[in-house]
Amino acid sequence: MSDSTSGCAEPRTLSEAGVEALVHGICFKTGPPRRLGVEVEWLVHELRAPQLPVAPERLRAAYAALRTLPLRSALTVEPGGQLELSSPPAASLMECVRTVSADLDAVRAALREDGLVLVGIGQDPWHEPRRFLREPRYDAMETCLDRTGPAGRAMMCTSASVQVCLDAGHEEPGPLGHVRRWWLAHHLGAVLVAAFANSPLAGHRPSGWLSTRQRTWTRIGAGRAGAPPLDAEPRDAWARHVLDAPVMCVRRDDAPWDVPEGLTFREWLRTGAPRPPTREDLDYHVTTLFPPVRPRGHLELRMIDAQPGDDGWIVPLAVTAALFDDPEATETAYRTVKRLAERTLGLPAPHNPLWLDAARRGLADAELREVAVTCFATALDALPRLGATPEVIEAVTAYLDRHVVLGRCPADDLLDRQRGTHGRAKGKDPRP
Known part of the structure; x- marks a missing residue:
């Protein structure tokens, strides 16, 4: 969901107090929840031979053609060549669904003409990380992340997600208040990881995690990809x-x-070396942090793996919107996930036992499954109040029956296929 929270006409130096004030005002814009957005990332593979890498020149030509399409969503390319569509802020769930669905139809048709296809899976099961974009930002990112091991390159080049964007919430307390929504996002987030895990493979083999993508994020460092503690006011x-x-x-x-190595933004402000940081540097610095819930004027929930099928992304969008924007559903979700809080051991997401169990075991974790069943049923009750169509309600119902109730997620379908079994789930071909 695009925003206009960054940028400044003239660079100017900052103080620590000034940074705190800017972050308060820019990153948390409180008010009643009215808008919704989604950012859908996709791997792009050869249509007829998906295990073969796509030549960079083919991707460049295909993406040049896509940029001529009259899309309402913003189209961007990730460092490894993954494609992302970011919806404009929508006034309703169905406005968001219709906008992105129409744009995806146009993108898929254009890619198919070039023999390419969008693939919904959280982390590429076949290809090693390979940089597609050569820009100073990504050169610096690669150098920085390489210091903590190979996970950074995997995150940059082989991962894909469904990111749901929600308004931060009211200033006042209550189910739709920003303090409650911030807390809920960091606990319900683990349930979303487990329910929508869809990246069990790495290098053609099971990784031992149902969300290998989430494992990757935990390995690039808490300072870069971790959340702040939840024992203080969110701002x-x-x-x-x-x-x-x-x-x-x-x-x-x-x-x-x-x-630089080991230089925090606070230390940069205090030392002024190698040059004093400016407001533009602050804006840029915030974009280099990748917590599971990122405040950007709205809340960006970043923990959901990319989903299989043309319309798989609609289910996590609908469920998340219902549990955050319908007051009755939000209250139920809050009470339901509170029982999971002790499993965090007071540690920030995603580096706590709750989130690690969700990524490793998915809904095979009995407590996570029980909570997920309640949350999905609650979302289903709320979706008609949000104006969801029968088709969206049917898709969420089918997902609840086919996966959540059975303690399964799309990753289980992929593993079943690799093992040559059908598992307990029925439905569409689970191939990525």
Whole structure:
């Protein structure tokens, strides 16, 4: 969901107090929840031979053609060549669904003419990370993330997700207040990881995790990909997190970008070296942090694996929207996930036992399955109040019956196929 929270007409230096004030105002824009958005990422594979890598020149030509399409969603390309469509802010669930569905139909048709196909899976099961984009931002990102091992390149080049974007919520307390929504996002997030896990393979083999993508995110460092503690007011906690997070790079117009090691934004402010940071540097720094819930004026929920099928992304969008934007459903979801809170051991997501169990075992975890069943049933009750069509309600019902009730997720379908079994789930061909 595009926004206009960054950017500044003239660079100017900052203070720590100034950064805290800016983060409060920019990252948490409180008010009644009215808008919804979704960002859908896809791997792009050869239509007839998906295990073969797509030549970069073919991708460049295909993407040039896509940019001529009259899309309402913003079309961007990720470092490894993954494709992303980001919806404009929508006034309703069905407005968001219709906009993105129409854009995806146009994109798929154009790619098919070039012998390419969109693939919904959380992490590429066949291909090694390979950079497609060569830009200073991604050169610096690669250098920075390489310091913590290979997970950074996998995140950049072989992962894909469904990111649901929600308004931050009311200033006042209550089910739709920003404090409650922030807490709910970090606990319900683990349920969403488990229910929609769809990346069990790496290098053609089972990785031992149902969401290998989520495992990848846990391995690039808590400062870069972790959440702040939940024991403080969200705006204060996020401001401190931004200040104490490591700086990925110092941009320069006339020289290679610096990639400092161990320099936090707070230390950069205090030392002013290698040059004093500006408001533009702050805006940029925030975009280099990848927590599971990222405040960008709205809340960006980033923990859901890309989903199989043309319309698989609609189910997590609908379920999440219902559980956050319908007051009755939000209250039920909050009470339901509270029982999971002790499993976090007070540690931030995604580096706590609850989130790790969700990514490793999915809904085979009995407690996560029980909570997920209640949350999905609650969402189904709320969807008519949000104006969902019978087709969307039917899709969520089918997902509940085919996966959640049985303690399964799309990753189980993929593993069944690799093993040559059918498992207990029935429905569409589970191939990515």
